[in-house]
Amino acid sequence: MNTFFQLFVSGLATGSIYALAAIGFTLLWQASQTINFAQGEFIMLPAFFVLAGTQFLGLSFPVAMAIALALSLLLLGFGFKRIIIDPLLPHGVLPIVIATMALGILTKEGVKQFYTAEALPFPALFSDRTLNILGAAISVQDIAVLLIALGAVALLQLFLNGTKIGRCMQATAQNPQVAEILGVPVKRMILYTFLINGALAFLASILISPIYLAKFSNGETLGLIAFIAAIVGGFNQIRGALAGGLLIGVIDNLSAAYISASYRSAVPLILLIIIILVRPQGLLGKAEGRTV
């Protein structure tokens, strides 16, 4: 029982990081029908910005973090939209799928060639002490990660529902034409969405890198899990992506311990297939009108 509780909490912690990735994913989908197959690499990259800042430029850790955040917003938010998505949007989903997959390869190989192929330790943001709760050893790091991630999601939710810009963004996501008529600067709202995705990727990156180490190939699994979380929870809902992320994190941890280590990664995949077939709108999602 204690092991179960322990696995459950650490599953929630990694799950909350998956949720950040999945939320960025659903935001992009809602705002501009962009499926970002490079999302995993977007989460891998900011950690290397921080490491490059501290190792090569000799910056202190907080300064490097600030610069990494700025770079994430600039490259993963603004640049990604301007250079890749904008020209491709009129041509439908398929070219975007291909181009973002290629972007993922480019990012991964770029880090491998110009930085390192080794897994680098990333400074822990919190102490690695463990607390004894109900007889189970729970690490402070897990709790802190969970709290920060959930806090970020709550802030985002507050921003989207409570501010004018947030509501304009929602209007853009629901119906861009009508939003445009009502005077919402649709293009700027879409840009904000991309910037938020960049910020979420940065946050996920600095939270997950102390746990998994910073490595160029981290994005492969992270990206896939972010998709699965987004779809399982519901592609068109933030709370869906949150629930999906937490669920996948917990299931992943528990199935590694109780089912089979070699088929661990199969469990979320099978869950994905079942969900798409039985409830394509996701556990918490609303069904979208289909043309056919």
Next chain:
Amino acid sequence: MSKHTLLTLVAGLAILILLPFTQSNYGVFVLSSWLVYSISAMGLNLTLGYAGQVSLAQASFMGIGAYMTALMTMAGVPWPIAMVAATVLCFVIGFLLGYPALRVQHHFLAFITLAFNALVVLALRNEEWLTGGTYGIVGIPRPEILGLPTQKPLAFYFFVLALFVLMAAALYGIIRSPWGRAFKALRENPIRANSLGVDIRKTTLLAFAIGSSYGGLAGSLLAQLTQFIDPHSFGLTISLKVLLMVIVGGAGFFFGPILGALLIVLAPEFLRFTEGYYLMIYATLVIVLMVFCPTGLLGLVERARTALKIRQKPNATTWEAGR
């Protein structure tokens, strides 16, 4: 088919027959793998270019075909039976996967097929008793046709070429048949096609299953060509590679995947001098191509041809036809 196209086809075939004689063993190997991947990409083109469904599982069908052929021929089953079995098995699996999966479309289908591919690779890696795990299977025999061995690269090349021509002709027939026209109608305007009596689900399912069986046959040939297979050769990156062949050449054009396969198989040979930067250059080229020409190279040719026509005969009909 006009006299002009017929002549071009005969000339193309003559080149394919004569070209390997000018090549070293390695060159013949590259040409053979081009033809093998072309078969796989032609199948995906049927699913993607004609029926409009994004599939990321073509490599898993190649894998299933390859392992089926390898296991059967190494157990002593004659090669024609093994190859037909591999093709039929992929048709059946494509049907079984597509039957529930084609309820959903577009990006959802892409995700289901992506998950399917990951699962197949996982099973190939973990079921060591059958597949040899990560070590794969070594020493797959090449077929012997009417007493003629195809152990030599050149002989095997002609075996592949014969099957390539056969499969291309079959695909041409399928596209020209009422079924094929139904595929195209579906891609252009599903609602209209449906109102004219095309059963959407049955038609796309058929396209998906036939496309998968092409993948199975290509995998079967690949196993005999390389004589070594492992799970890594059928991962998601290979599915992406086959998808790229279709897109780069031009999805929905008959010769698109063949041209795309040529470029993508040859690219590593030409970019070899760049060593570690190869994948980066490759990815950048793909992005640039997508940004400037999302319909692929043959799409570009088509566009240029229409532009020329409009200049020569500026009227609404040519403009409308080229849109």
